[in-house]
């Protein structure tokens with residue numbers, strides 16, 4: 001693939017790189033340190049045009065966070081006792097994650113990608129089946145569907161909430177539909193009550209991609225507990241960062257037994273039984289176990305998660321209220337019924353028509369210069385058009401189970417085209433939560449003041 005790759009992680013590193021660049025600018029030229037408010041002239045002048053940044057020299061909190069004094073002894077303990085592979089700490093982590101969500105079972109995995117893949121691997125979907133997916137995500141969400149030889153079908157999002165639109169899901173149902181993959185993108189809840197109603201009517205298997213949506217909830221019920229399975233990521237950028245790690249929630253004990261066996265070489269587990277020796281593989285499996293030291297990091301992070309979640313939601317509500325006053329900046333809405341978001345990303349929709357035609361790129365440059373790390377989010381590179389699918393469609397198994405017409409990539413792209421998604425790619429503003437959404441009221445005011453400043457100076461930016 002020749003095209004310039006922009007991954008989620010490079011997007012995040014772009015964000016942190018720009019934060020660093022801004023901090024460096026803030027430090028000033030030859031020892032001069034501009035402080036917002038010093039002089040009305042430089043304070044009013046946009047930083048991108050040489051004025052002083054709203055944020056001055058202030059840094060955002062780091063992410064991930066580690067309280068060494070409190071957490072190092074716990075980490076040292078597990079390292080010293082030399083039980084490093086899956087054991088009590090992993091089990092404790094799973095128990096607590098399940099309890100925190102009001103779910104019967106949690107199975108931890110090496111990462112979110114493998115949590116999602118395992119959830120599909122142990123479902124009954126297979127070649128010839130269709131799974132309706134949210135398109136506002138990246139490849140990791142759908143690998144498992146393709147491993148099973150099933151066909152991803154994309155239903156467009158609601159551009160106001162960024163979430164898969166239940167009305168669009170209904171339009172995509174065929175006799176071959178067997179599953180739904182909602183992705184709680186940016187950590188805002190998808191409309192699970194409406195999605196589960198469709199799933200019940202058509203007997204569909206639902207895997208929630210909650211990899212960005214730790215503790216988000218609808219009517220007090222946590223996301224990840226609505227579908228047959230809910231998958232989480234504990235990758236370093238996420239709200240519960242381990243570095244790498246994943247989890248699957250489910251209330252279905254038989255399914256959980258299969259998942260457990262799958263994540264452990266196919267060995268016996270609960271209702272998956274009948275072994276001859278302790279190493280008899282009973283099902284086709286994988287090995288995707290979390291390690292003890294990963295679980296310890298997770299348990300340490302979990303101690304802080306609920307308090308952090310509360311702060312993010314207070315800050316989110318404050319930003320939603322204040323920023324909605326600015327034409328052209330529309331905070332992403334929580335659909336009615338949603339009671340909390342994770343704010344993995346604080347998301348907005350940009351409308352340049354209401355900002356005198358100021359291009360989004362220029363708005364972002366100006367905001368970054370003020371010390372506010374904001375980006376575009378996923379680039380305009382829809383999942384249904386990525387070469388991976390074309391590659392999969394050339395495989396023998398797909399040729400066996402689908403018609404030439406089904407596998408015609410041009411036709412596939414047309415059939416799956418999602419206009420609201422494209423509109424969102426071109427208008428989204430993302431602020432990654434890391435450190436920032438845990439800030440104080442005055443940190444949030446800096447964001448609002450920076451937007452205000454740009455709003456007052458739009459003409460000078462063009």
Ligand SMILES: *Cc1c(COP(=O)(O)O)cnc(C)c1O
Nearest residue numbers: 111112113140211212233234235
């Ligand atoms: C992070 C993420 C994943 C994958 O999780 P990893 O732990 O990085 O493998 C999947 N889906 C979404 C929406 C994510 O944000």
